[in-house]
Amino acid sequence: MLKPSIDDLIRSSIRSVLKNKSRTLLTSLGIIIGVTSVILLTSIGNGLTIYINQQFESLGSNSIFISPGKIFNDNGGFNNNESARFVTTSFTESDVNLIKRNLRGNLVIPMAMSSVEIKSNKITKTNITLAGSTYQLGETLDRLPSPGNGRWFTQEEENKNSPVLVLGYTIARDLFPTGNPLNRKVIIGGKNYKIIGVIDKKGSSFGGPDQDSQVYTPLGVVFNINGNENLAEILVKTPNKSQVDSIKEELNKLFLEKYDKDAFTVFDSSQLLDSINSIIGTLTIALTGIAAISLVVGGIGIMNIMLVTVSERTREIGLRKAIGAYPRAILLQFLFEAIILSGIGGIIGIILGSLGTAAINNFFPAKVTFSSVSIAFGVSFMVGIIFGVAPARKASKLSPIEALRYE
Amino acid sequence: MTQSLSKKSKSKIPVLELKNIVKTYTSGNTTFNALDGVSVCINRGEFVSITGPSGSGKSTLMHVVGLLDNPTSGQVLLEGQDISHLNEEELAKTRNVTLGFVFQQFNLLAKTSATENVSLPLLYSDVPKSLRLPKAIEMLNKVGLGDKLNNTPAQLSGGQQQRVAIARALINDPKIILADEPTGNLDSKSGKEIISLFHQLHDEGRTIILVTHDMDLAKQAQRIIIIKDGKVTNKKC
Numbered sequence: 001m002l003k004p005s006i007d008d009l010i011r012s013s014i015r016s017v018l019k020n021k022s023r024t025l026l027t028s029l030g031i032i033i034g035v036t037s038v039i040l041l042t043s044i045g046n047g048l049t050i051y052i053n054q055q056f057e058s059l060g061s062n063s064i065f066i067s068p069g070k071i072f073n074d075n076g077g078f079n080n081n082e083s084a085r086f087v088t089t090s091f092t093e094s095d096v097n098l099i100k101r102n103l104r105g106n107l108v109i110p111m112a113m114s115s116v117e118i119k120s121n122k123i124t125k126t127n128i129t130l131a132g133s134t135y136q137l138g139e140t141l142d143r144l145p146s147p148g149n150g151r152w153f154t155q156e157e158e159n160k161n162s163p164v165l166v167l168g169y170t171i172a173r174d175l176f177p178t179g180n181p182l183n184r185k186v187i188i189g190g191k192n193y194k195i196i197g198v199i200d201k202k203g204s205s206f207g208g209p210d211q212d213s214q215v216y217t218p219l220g221v222v223f224n225i226n227g228n229e230n231l232a233e234i235l236v237k238t239p240n241k242s243q244v245d246s247i248k249e250e251l252n253k254l255f256l257e258k259y260d261k262d263a264f265t266v267f268d269s270s271q272l273l274d275s276i277n278s279i280i281g282t283l284t285i286a287l288t289g290i291a292a293i294s295l296v297v298g299g300i301g302i303m304n305i306m307l308v309t310v311s312e313r314t315r316e317i318g319l320r321k322a323i324g325a326y327p328r329a330i331l332l333q334f335l336f337e338a339i340i341l342s343g344i345g346g347i348i349g350i351i352l353g354s355l356g357t358a359a360i361n362n363f364f365p366a367k368v369t370f371s372s373v374s375i376a377f378g379v380s381f382m383v384g385i386i387f388g389v390a391p392a393r394k395a396s397k398l399s400p401i402e403a404l405r406y407e
Numbered sequence: 408m409t410q411s412l413s414k415k416s417k418s419k420i421p422v423l424e425l426k427n428i429v430k431t432y433t434s435g436n437t438t439f440n441a442l443d444g445v446s447v448c449i450n451r452g453e454f455v456s457i458t459g460p461s462g463s464g465k466s467t468l469m470h471v472v473g474l475l476d477n478p479t480s481g482q483v484l485l486e487g488q489d490i491s492h493l494n495e496e497e498l499a500k501t502r503n504v505t506l507g508f509v510f511q512q513f514n515l516l517a518k519t520s521a522t523e524n525v526s527l528p529l530l531y532s533d534v535p536k537s538l539r540l541p542k543a544i545e546m547l548n549k550v551g552l553g554d555k556l557n558n559t560p561a562q563l564s565g566g567q568q569q570r571v572a573i574a575r576a577l578i579n580d581p582k583i584i585l586a587d588e589p590t591g592n593l594d595s596k597s598g599k600e601i602i603s604l605f606h607q608l609h610d611e612g613r614t615i616i617l618v619t620h621d622m623d624l625a626k627q628a629q630r631i632i633i634i635k636d637g638k639v640t641n642k643k644c
Contacts, residue, residue, distance in 0.1 A: 003530070003531050003532065003533075004530040004531060005536075008530055008536075012530070015519075019517075019518050315512070315514060316514075316516060318514075319508075319510075319514040319516075320527070320531075321475075321499065322473070322475060322502060322508050323502065323503060323508060323527060323528040323531065323575070324499050324500065324502050324503020324504070324528055324531035324532065324579075325499060325530075325531050326495065326496040326499035326500065326531075327495055327496065327499075328496070329531060400475050401470050401475050401476055404475075404510065404514070
């Protein structure tokens with residue numbers, strides 16, 4: 001049987017480590033910083049992923065988008081190919097009708113975009129995305145103003161190309177910092193437009209346009225401003241989610257007959273989400289890897305202090321050997337001390353990382369995951385073993401005679 | 408413990424016997440025999456001192472007797488068993504149960520209570536955990552420190568520290584107590600008290616080996632082994 005027993009070793013190692021509290025704390029500092037930053041970064045990555053998932057759910061899980069150009073590459077990531085990215089394909093009314101004819105039972109919503117300058121009484125905002133669409137878009141994309149904040153435009157207003165606007169939360173605040181924007185006038189391209197609704201705050205979706213800065217108006221209004229009837233996007237809403245994949249396939253087939261395969265992209269929110277999640281995942285791993293370097297530095301700090309400890313306690317090692325400690329018992333004792341040092345760092349780091357995450361969460365999405373905590377703790381444990389072995393071996397190999405003579 | 412103490416009868420087999428021990432140190436091209444064919448035997452219940460001038464091989468002999476070092480050649484018999492070729496781990500185990508060490512520097516663990524210091528050897532032995540503290544208290548009572556159980560070395564005088572060290576040496580009921588200049592760091596009064604404690608232990612039937620360069624101290628023992636230039640010069644058994 002192992003002598004001393006594991007719990008004896010742990011107890012005596014904890015006692016030696018606690019004999020020098022300030023040194024212990026300083027030695028663990030590297031690990032504390034490492035673990036804290038690993039936990040913070042993974043928590044931010046995780047929080048971001050959760051947040052974006054929520055954002056995308058608001059896009060509607062049974063919505064399919066058809067955009068010009070090739071958005072995704074063959075691996076599911078975003079396309080980086082210059083020539084494909086700047087394809088200037090535009091869809092038109094004929095494409096909408098094509099879908100409507102071939103895929104009955106689905107709601108087809110065309111969208112046109114224009115970048116405009118909007119003037120209120122005193123404030124002018126440029127580069128605002130004006131999205132022209134149908135009376136159905138507000139409900140389909142969960143953009144309906146809540147009661148008291150006006151309304152979406154009606155089918156009648158759409159048919160008449162009425163100059164009415166539904167503002168995103170941010171742009172409404174920007175144009176009218178004080179007072180209610182409802183029923184006020186703004187000027188776009190020299191013409192008056194009436195604000196009929198303000199959408200609640202949706203938050204910006206990472207990687208996509210800021211939804212709160214968008215302005216919505218009937219489709220024909222944007223056609224008139226642009227001077228053409230080109231569509232920037234076509235939205236197809238299936239009756240239920242299970243049909244999304246088959247409809248996507250049919251849409252692809254339909255558009256391939258008319259366009260080159262790189263000229264358009266049929267995608268749904270889950271596809272976009274997968275791409276963004278893979279980007280965040282890669283980014284989180286990369287940043288965590290950088291943070292993990294400090295764990296290595298912390299480990300070297302522990303090794304350094306353990307080597308000092310072994311020198312300082314040479315006589316103790318000699319005594320222990322004289323009274324019956326065999327080399328492995330000494331090795332384990334010092335190894336346990338190193339593990340406890342890094343373990344203390346790991347625990348403090350986890351506490352600080354969790355507190356930091358809670359603090360960050362007030363203004364940025366962040367959430368501690370069980371896996372990040374267990375990995376951080378496991379890594380600090382491993383650091384203790386890896387960097388504790390050399391000093392512990394040195395201690396175990398000391399000759400008792402030399403060690404007892406050590407001054 | 409009581410078992411061996413009750414057997415005050417001195418068996419025929421010496422508790423420790425060294426036969427023709429040679430210990431050679433090599434430094435560069437020169438070799439040096441620190442022990443040059445030393446043969447000694449220690450009988451059960453004996454109080455023996457080993458003495459000699461510095462450089463005589465006294466320390467080397469102590470290391471061999473203390474099973475801290477293997478001889479280059481020769482035999483070390485512990486109760487008739489040859490142990491000169493045990494590996495490091497076996498030697499450690501043998502030291503744990505056979506020998507009680509008392510050092511000049513006390514070698515107590517700092518910031519550690521007297522009872523914990525005394526029970527340290529039990530950490531490496533088969534004594535059940537529940538018996539450690541009672542045994543440590545018993546040993547501290549024996550050396551007259553029953554009222555200092557929780558004191559750390561810094562809270563004890565030199566003489567008291569050495570008593571703690573002696574209690575530690577006694578806790579595993581060793582066959583031999585090996586004391587290396589045990590009074591070297593003490594004032595003469597404390598030194599005398601420690602020596603009288605050794606006498607008391609000897610009277611209880613314990614085997615004590617006292618290593619010292621001080622002839623007056625050596626004379627306190629029943630028998631003196633004098634070593635000079637790596638050879639034992641007087642009666643060997």
